[in-house]
Amino acid sequence: MSGILSVCHLGATPYREGLALQEALVRRRAAARNGGAQATDWLLYPDHPPVLTMGRGGSGESLRVSRESLAARGIEWFEVARGGDLTWHGPGQLVGYPIVDLDPRGRDLHRYLRELEEVLILALERWGVPARRVPGRTGVWAGEEKIASLGIAVRHWVGYHGFALNLAPDLGFFELIHPCGLRGIRMTSVAARLGACAPTLDRARHEVAGLLARRLGYDGIRWATAEEVRNLAASIETSTAVHTNAHHAA
Amino acid sequence: MPISIVVPQLGESITEGTVSKWLKQAGDRVRKDEPLVEIQTDKINVELPSPAEGTLEAITVPEGTTVPVGTEIGVLVGTAADDAAAPAPAGAPAAAPPHPEVEGDSARQGNLSPAVRRLMREYNVAMPEIAAIRGTGLAGRVSRDDLLEYLKGRATPPAATPAGAPSPVPALAAPVPALAAPTAPAAVLPGLAPAGPFASSGPREELIPFNRVRRLIAENMVRAKHTAAHTHCFDETDMSAVVALRREWAAKLEAQGVHLTYMPFFIKAAVLALREFPWVNGEVRGEVMVVKRYYNIGIAVGRADKGLIVPNLKDCDRKGLVQLAGEVNDLAARARAERLRPDEIAGGTFSITNAGVYGALNSAPVINLPEVAILGVHKIAERPVARGGQVVVRPMMNVAIGFDHRVVDGELAVKFLRRVCELLERPELLWFYA
Numbered sequence: 001m002s003g004i005l006s007v008c009h010l011g012a013t014p015y016r017e018g019l020a021l022q023e024a025l026v027r028r029r030a031a032a033r034n035g036g037a038q039a040t041d042w043l044l045y046p047d048h049p050p051v052l053t054m055g056r057g058g059s060g061e062s063l064r065v066s067r068e069s070l071a072a073r074g075i076e077w078f079e080v081a082r083g084g085d086l087t088w089h090g091p092g093q094l095v096g097y098p099i100v101d102l103d104p105r106g107r108d109l110h111r112y113l114r115e116l117e118e119v120l121i122l123a124l125e126r127w128g129v130p131a132r133r134v135p136g137r138t139g140v141w142a143g144e145e146k147i148a149s150l151g152i153a154v155r156h157w158v159g160y161h162g163f164a165l166n167l168a169p170d171l172g173f174f175e176l177i178h179p180c181g182l183r184g185i186r187m188t189s190v191a192a193r194l195g196a197c198a199p200t201l202d203r204a205r206h207e208v209a210g211l212l213a214r215r216l217g218y219d220g221i222r223w224a225t226a227e228e229v230r231n232l233a234a235s236i237e238t239s240t241a242v243h244t245n246a247h248h249a250a
Numbered sequence: 251m252p253i254s255i256v257v258p259q260l261g262e263s264i265t266e267g268t269v270s271k272w273l274k275q276a277g278d279r280v281r282k283d284e285p286l287v288e289i290q291t292d293k294i295n296v297e298l299p300s301p302a303e304g305t306l307e308a309i310t311v312p313e314g315t316t317v318p319v320g321t322e323i324g325v326l327v328g329t330a331a332d333d334a335a336a337p338a339p340a341g342a343p344a345a346a347p348p349h350p351e352v353e354g355d356s357a358r359q360g361n362l363s364p365a366v367r368r369l370m371r372e373y374n375v376a377m378p379e380i381a382a383i384r385g386t387g388l389a390g391r392v393s394r395d396d397l398l399e400y401l402k403g404r405a406t407p408p409a410a411t412p413a414g415a416p417s418p419v420p421a422l423a424a425p426v427p428a429l430a431a432p433t434a435p436a437a438v439l440p441g442l443a444p445a446g447p448f449a450s451s452g453p454r455e456e457l458i459p460f461n462r463v464r465r466l467i468a469e470n471m472v473r474a475k476h477t478a479a480h481t482h483c484f485d486e487t488d489m490s491a492v493v494a495l496r497r498e499w500a501a502k503l504e505a506q507g508v509h510l511t512y513m514p515f516f517i518k519a520a521v522l523a524l525r526e527f528p529w530v531n532g533e534v535r536g537e538v539m540v541v542k543r544y545y546n547i548g549i550a551v552g553r554a555d556k557g558l559i560v561p562n563l564k565d566c567d568r569k570g571l572v573q574l575a576g577e578v579n580d581l582a583a584r585a586r587a588e589r590l591r592p593d594e595i596a597g598g599t600f601s602i603t604n605a606g607v608y609g610a611l612n613s614a615p616v617i618n619l620p621e622v623a624i625l626g627v628h629k630i631a632e633r634p635v636a637r638g639g640q641v642v643v644r645p646m647m648n649v650a651i652g653f654d655h656r657v658v659d660g661e662l663a664v665k666f667l668r669r670v671c672e673l674l675e676r677p678e679l680l681w682f683y684a
Contacts, residue, residue, distance in 0.1 A: 056270040056288060056295045059462050081271070083293040108261035109294045138293040144477075154296040155285065183466060184473065184619065 005218040006040045007209045008229045009202075013046035015053065015078055015089070018097070021046075022160045024233035025099045030156035033103060040222075042099040043212060044229065045205050050090035050173060051076040055083055055151050062086035062178040075176075082161040084138070084151030085180045092169035092189070094204050097162045098212065105216075107157055113138060113150060119211045120148045120165055126207065129193050139180065140165075145188035149180060167191065167204055252387065253301055254363075255324040257317060260291055267291045268316040268459060269323055274306045280326070287323065304328040308394075310365045316459040322363045365394045367453060373401055463557045474619045478534075478654035482614040483664055487671035489630045489645045495677055503572065513549065514574040516602050516627050518680050519673035521545045521566045524600060527666040530658060531599050533620040539657050548601035548618055549578065551585040552608070559585050560618050562598035571680075602627060606647070615652045622658055625670065626650035647674075 010018070025042050032039035052063070052075055062085050070077055075088075089095050102112060117133055120140045124131035124147065131140050131147060140148035148165040168191035179187055191198040199207070213221050257267045270290040274280055280300040289296045300306075304326050311323035362370075362380070370380070375397070383400050385392035460468065474480075492515050500510045524531040524545055533540040548562040561581050566574060584590055600621055605613040606629035615626040630647045637644075649671060653663040673679050 055293075056290050057293070061462060081288055081295050081297065083290050083295040107259070109296065110261040110263045110292065112261075113292065113294060150293050152294040154294060156283070156297075156299060182469060184470075 003218055004040050004220050004222050005043055005209070005213045005216070006222050006224050007043045007205075008045065008224040008226060009205055010044055010046045010226045010229065013048060015048050015051040015076055018044070018046040018048060019078070019080065021229060021233045022097050022099060023155075024236040025229075026155050026158045026160050028232070028236050029099060029101050029158045033101060033156075041101060041216075041218070042097075042229075043209055044097040044099065046095055046097065047091065048089040048093075048095060049076070050074060050088070051078060052086060052088050052177065053077075053082075054079045054086050056081060057083055058085040062180075063176070064178065065176050070176075073176075075173075080153070080161070082151040082153040084149070085182075086177050087149050087151065087164060087179060088173045088177060089164055090169055090173060092167055092191075092201075094165040094167045094201060094208065095163070096165070096208060096212075097160060098216075100159045100216065101157065102154065102159050103157045109152070109154065109159075112159060113152060115215050116150055116152075116163055116212075117148075119208060119215050120163060122211050122215075123165075123204070123208050124148075124190070127190060127194065127199050128197070129190055137180075137182070142188055142193060145186045146179065147188050147190070147193075165190075165204070165208070167201055168198055251328055252307065252393075253304070253326040253328055254322045255286065255298065255301070255326055256322050257289055257319050258298070259319055260289070260294070260296060264291050264319065266316050266318045266457065267296075269311050269313050270295060271313055272309055272324075273297075274300075276306055276309050276324075278306050280304060280306055286326075300326065302326060302328045308365075310363050314459060316457050317364070318457065362392065363394065366392060366397055369394065369397050369401070375401070463559075467557050470619065471616055474616050477619060478617045478622070479656045480617065480652055481655040481660065481663070482650055482652050483660065483667060484612065484648060484650050485664075485667045485671050486646055486648050487674045488635070489647050489674060491677050492674055493630065493645050503575065508572060508576050509579055510575050511578065512627070512630070513578045513602070513604065514571050515674065515677065516604070516625070517547050517549075517563065517566050517574055517578070518571055519670045520547060520600065520602060520625055522673055522680060523666050523669040525567065526669060527662055529662060530623045530653070530666050532622045532657065533599075534622065534654065534657055535620070542599045544599065546597050546599045548598035548621070549581065550601060550603035550615075550618075551582050553586050556586075556588070559590070559595065560598065560601055560603075561585050561590050561594040562601070564597075601625070604628070606630065612648045613650055615650060617652050617654055623651055623653040623663065623666075625667075626652065 010021070013021075021044065025039075025044075028039045029041065050073075052070065054062075054077075058079075067077060098116070100112070102109065105112065114133075117138070117140055121131045121133070124140065124142065129142050129147070131142050133139075134141050138150050139146055140150075148163055150163045151161050152159055153161045166187060166189035168189055171187055171189060171192065174187040179185060189198075190204075209221055260267060267289040268291065269287060271288040273285050273287060280286060280303065282301070282303045283299040285297040286300045286306065287298050289298060306324060307327045308325045309323070310325065311317055311321065317323065369375070379400075380392055380397075383392050383396055385396050387393040387396070489512075492512065496510055496512065496515070503510045528541045528543070529539070531542050531545060533542065544565055545567045546562045546564050547566045548560040550558060550560050552558055561584075563569075563574065563577050563581060569577070581590075581594065598618065598621060601618040601624045603613070603615045603624060604627045605615075606627055610628050611631065612628055613626045615624045617624050626649065628648045628650075630645045632643050633646050634641050635644050635646060636642075649667060651663050651667045
């Protein structure tokens with residue numbers, strides 16, 4: 001495995017836009033495999049406003065408040081085609097969307113998931129938060145509490161969606177849901193563990209990107225501007241709009 | 251030519267996938283590489299693109315079903331020029347390219363689609379019969395239509411295999427020819443001749459996806475076992491007095507429309523003992539122990555295939571035996587009818603489980619987190635016991651307590667359990683002290 005990993009801090013990104021950016025880059029990555037344009041794998045860091053997203057593993061019973069009351073709380077709601085149940089994203093969380101061609105990686109999805117977990121565990125340990133896996137429960141745990149969630153989607157053997165590491169979010173938002181559909185689990189954050197010693201989001205973005213590039217075997221990292229990503233996605237959108245209308249409606 | 255849509259290999263450690271969403275309906279036209287179906291495994295959702303342009307002819311595995319990797323979940327009919335004759339009527343041999351490696355019967359059997367296997371179960375079709383059908387599917391495989399055609403011609407379904415005859419061995423799931431040996435144990439025991447659905451030729455294994463309830467039960471049980479330092483101890487109680495009381499009062503209460511079981515007595519005894527030993531009526535919340543001065547008693551209700559649920563009765567210390575009797579029956583009936591309110595399955599402080607209704611003489615129950623203890627009651631059985639140097643026969647019952655040894659010491663648990671036994675042996679104490 002080689003090549004460059006393009007990384008971008010997107011800044012403020014509504015969830016819907018983040019989804020569209022991912023889908024555009026996934027299409028570009030898959031097309032590149034068939035001899036199309038040059039394309040790299042990506043790691044996108046969006047800053048989402050508070051949003052609840054429901055994956056394909058969810059049942060609708062993980063929400064502890066009414067759907068109607070979410071708007072009043074300023075929380076958006078999305079149902080998305082990723083694995084996993086209900087989760088929350090919002091300020092203070094490090095959300096990362098690796099867009100990775102899994103074809104040359106042997107299409108082993110569990111191995112990919114475990115690698116992502118490993119990246120987060122290594123980062124947390126570097127900051128002084130002992131972290132671990134819990135067999136059968138994808139995600140990263142600090143003691144008995146969950147500190148990072150994962151949910152992956154795969155299209156044309158390109159992985160997207162990704163991880164959400166609780167750096168310093170308002171953990172009160174998790175009271176609204178049964179995170180990941182698990183009853184009685186408690187969420188924690190790096191800030192809850194370390195207080196003022198917690199790394200900043202910016203430092204976390206750099207360190208997680210570095211570890212991810214190392215674990216997934218990239219030669220190096222290239223930081224792209226948010227503008228570049230948005231322009232790139234827009235150009236893909238227009239060139240493929242006709243082709244994709246059908247399944248967006250589905 | 252029909253193309254099988256199968257769950258692909260998704261990773262070394264992945265053996266099965268759940269069909270999470272069909273993005274196309276049967277009959278829909280699809281382009282090559284257009285997303286067709288989503289498969290979920292663990293926290294991964296995979297979109298399968300269509301392998302060719304054509305029409306999705308059939309969805310053989312519905313959403314929400316978990317199947318092993320390699321299982322056919324749908325059939326696509328291509329529309330490329332060389333497939334012009336594809337929608338041929340059933341029975342016409344399709345021009346399938348011969349795959350030498352799948353010509354053997356065993357390979358064909360292993361490739362049967364879930365739809366075919368279901369029909370085989372329904373109509374009790376044995377493997378040798380399938381082998382005799384000329385398949386029109388991919389590589390000569392027997393399709394659903396082939397089987398329906400065959401069933402039309404089959405005069406009498408061999409529903410009951412005559413004893414002594416070669417009994418169809420359910421070897422579908424493991425297509426090993428040697429397993430189809432014509433001597434099944436059933437033939438040796440005519441009294442146990444295959445009759446039920448399990449004896450017929452179905453697959454030897456069935457994948458039943460966890461529904462929400464089963465998943466929650468599984469998670470709660472594992473969490474309880476991993477969190478609480480489960481310890482158990484056991485005692486026995488002489489139920490003579492309670493049996494006599496119930497015998498006397500059951501008929502009178504029945505006339506008032508209240509069916510009196512033993513459970514209200516168990517609840518009364520437990521509540522009084524809990525008041526005496528408050529730590530047993532507690533909860534571990536982080537680093538603190540919460541002692542509760544209200545008594546919401548959970549009752550484990552078994553529900554055949556729907557799975558266990560533990561609704562609780564609120565404030566049992568403020569209710570009389572007759573009121574408890576009515577509420578227990580109501581709660582159990584509504585639990586079985588799935589008519590419980592959400593607050594009835596939350597907020598319990600202590601639970602009682604009665605494995606005796608199924609005949610158990612003893613059990614080691616799992617704590618219903620976040621509670622710290624659970625009382626197990628069992629079958630009341632007459633047995634000889636020593637009383638004052640004499641052997642007498644008494645209705646005896648074993649009782650068990652499962653407790654979280656992190657916060658409930660053995661001494662406390664034993665004393666609590668003994669007090670429950672005393673209160674059941676001398677119900678007048680309920681009257682004096684409750």
